[in-house]
Amino acid sequence: MAPDPANPSPVIIDRDLLRARRRRALALGPTSFLLDRVAEDVADRLATVLRTFPCVVDLGTPTDALRRVLAHRDTVGTIVAADALVEPTAGRTGLAVAADEEALPFRDGSLDLVVSALSLHFVNDLPGTLVQICRALRPDGLFVAALLGGDTLSELRQAFAAAEAEIEDGISPRVLPFADLRDLGALLQRAGFALPVADVDRLTVRYASPIALMHDLRRMGAANPLVDRSRRPLRRATLARMLEIYGARFADPDGRVRATFEIVFLSGWAPHESQQQPLRPGSARTRLADALGTQERSAGEKAGG
Numbered sequence: 001m002a003p004d005p006a007n008p009s010p011v012i013i014d015r016d017l018l019r020a021r022r023r024r025a026l027a028l029g030p031t032s033f034l035l036d037r038v039a040e041d042v043a044d045r046l047a048t049v050l051r052t053f054p055c056v057v058d059l060g061t062p063t064d065a066l067r068r069v070l071a072h073r074d075t076v077g078t079i080v081a082a083d084a085l086v087e088p089t090a091g092r093t094g095l096a097v098a099a100d101e102e103a104l105p106f107r108d109g110s111l112d113l114v115v116s117a118l119s120l121h122f123v124n125d126l127p128g129t130l131v132q133i134c135r136a137l138r139p140d141g142l143f144v145a146a147l148l149g150g151d152t153l154s155e156l157r158q159a160f161a162a163a164e165a166e167i168e169d170g171i172s173p174r175v176l177p178f179a180d181l182r183d184l185g186a187l188l189q190r191a192g193f194a195l196p197v198a199d200v201d202r203l204t205v206r207y208a209s210p211i212a213l214m215h216d217l218r219r220m221g222a223a224n225p226l227v228d229r230s231r232r233p234l235r236r237a238t239l240a241r242m243l244e245i246y247g248a249r250f251a252d253p254d255g256r257v258r259a260t261f262e263i264v265f266l267s268g269w270a271p272h273e274s275q276q277q278p279l280r281p282g283s284a285r286t287r288l289a290d291a292l293g294t295q296e297r298s299a300g301e302k303a304g305g
Contacts, residue, residue, distance in 0.1 A: 009125035011227055013176070015100075018122055018225040019084055022062060025221035026085075032063060034203070034220070038117045038146045038263055039065040041201070043073065045144060045265065046115075051075065053113035053142070057082050059133070060101045060119030062221060070115070077112075101129050106136040109270075113137075116145040121178055122225065130191035140272035143193065149200055149262035150180035155250040156213065156259065163242035172230035184264050193268025194275050201263045206256040210246045213259050 025031075043066070054077035058067050061083070070076045082099040099105050101116075101123050114133050123129050133143050157175040164171045179187075185198035207213045217223050251257045269275060 009128065011124050013122055013124050013225050014227050014229075015102075015122070015124070015225075018221070021218075021223055021225065022085055022221035025062075025219050028219055030063060030221065031216045031219035032065060034205075034261060035061070035063055035065045035118055037203070039069050041263070041265070042066060042115060042117055042144055042146055043069040045267070046070070046073070046075070046113075049075075049142065051142070053077060055111055056080065056113040056115065057106065057111050057136075059083075059099075059104075059114055059116040059145075060122075061115075061117040062119060066115060066117045082106075104129075104132045104136055108135045109138050111136050111138065112141050114141075114143045114145075116147075118146060118148065120145055121147040121176065126179070127187055127190060130187055130193070134192045134268070134270055137270035139270055140274060141270040142267065143269075144265070144267045146263050146265050147184070148176075148178045149184070149264035150178050151202070151260050151262040152178050153217075154260055155246060155257070156210065159210065159242045159246035159249065162245045163238050167235065167238045167241055173226050173228055174224050174230075176224070176226060178262070179264075181264055184266060188266055188268045191268075192271065194271045196266075196268040198264060198266050201265070203261045203263065205259045205261060206252065207259060208256060210243055210257055213257070 039061075052075045056070065056076055056079045058070075058079055059082050061067070061081075064081070067079050067081060070079055078095065081096040082101075082104070083096070084098060084100050097105065101120060102125050114137060120126060120129065130143075137143060153175050160174045161171050181198055181200045185196060188196035188198065205213075207216075214223075246257055247255075250259075
């Protein structure tokens with residue numbers, strides 16, 4: 001189901017540029033430590049679910065890291081990679097379909113499990129994508145994803161902003177504005193998922209220099225994909241000042257600098273009548289006052305009266 005043309009989402013991310021940079025990262029040899037860790041975490045979360053999933057879609061995960069981990073699980077059946085860049089990865093772990101996260105090709109109620117690792121923060125219409133995922137799941141099907149959250153690369157963002165404020169005519173967006181935990185949890189509810197859960201893990205990675213961090217981001221295919229990015233070449237003076245500020249604010253005593261990656265994990269179920277339902281208001285059989293061992297008073301009654 002394609003996004004509604006009558007209610008277009010703002011285009012923040014240049015997805016054509018993003019795909020080009022992902023192709024470049026694949027050609028260079030991707031930096032995979034973050035994705036490998038997240039794939040293991042997603043798989044561990046699935047291991048606690050006592051269910052089998054005959055038909056699974058891995059949506060947009062940049063490499064086959066998640067599929068490699070899940071392929072060894074007895075509870076997981078056929079895994080289909082759904083990604084716009086299927087050509088470089090299709091032959092590695094089996095089935096693949098060319099698909100954009102913003103326009104899923106799956107019919108309603110056809111999938112048992114949808115997983116995604118470090119992809120959905122690059123979607124312009126995340127609410128629309130979540131709605132499509134929920135519809136594609138069979139009743140009581142499961143969605144589990146990991147995406148970057150609001151504090152990711154906060155050090156790089158602050159250092160660039162401070163340097164540009166000193167040297168340039170103004171500040172240009174150089175780091176993607178990632179959503180925070182509360183907003184992402186609310187989006188799950190809006191999309192129609194039952195029993196939604198959102199939690200966060202923070203990872204601090206240390207680098208020899210901010211340049212080493214920027215090289216890693218390039219090999220992740222995650223360099224600045226914003227539509228409103230500056231088209232002017234980065235001035236040497238600005239870069240030099242950014243490196244100074246980053247080192248002054250975010251270096252450890254040994255000279256290495258810190259970079260924060262905030263990983264938000266989302267999960268939710270397609271609604272089904274067998275799922276636990278909230279109680280109706282007024283249906284409780286035990287009074288709160290009895291459970292707390294205290295005396296119940298009416299709203300207008302004063303304490304000690």
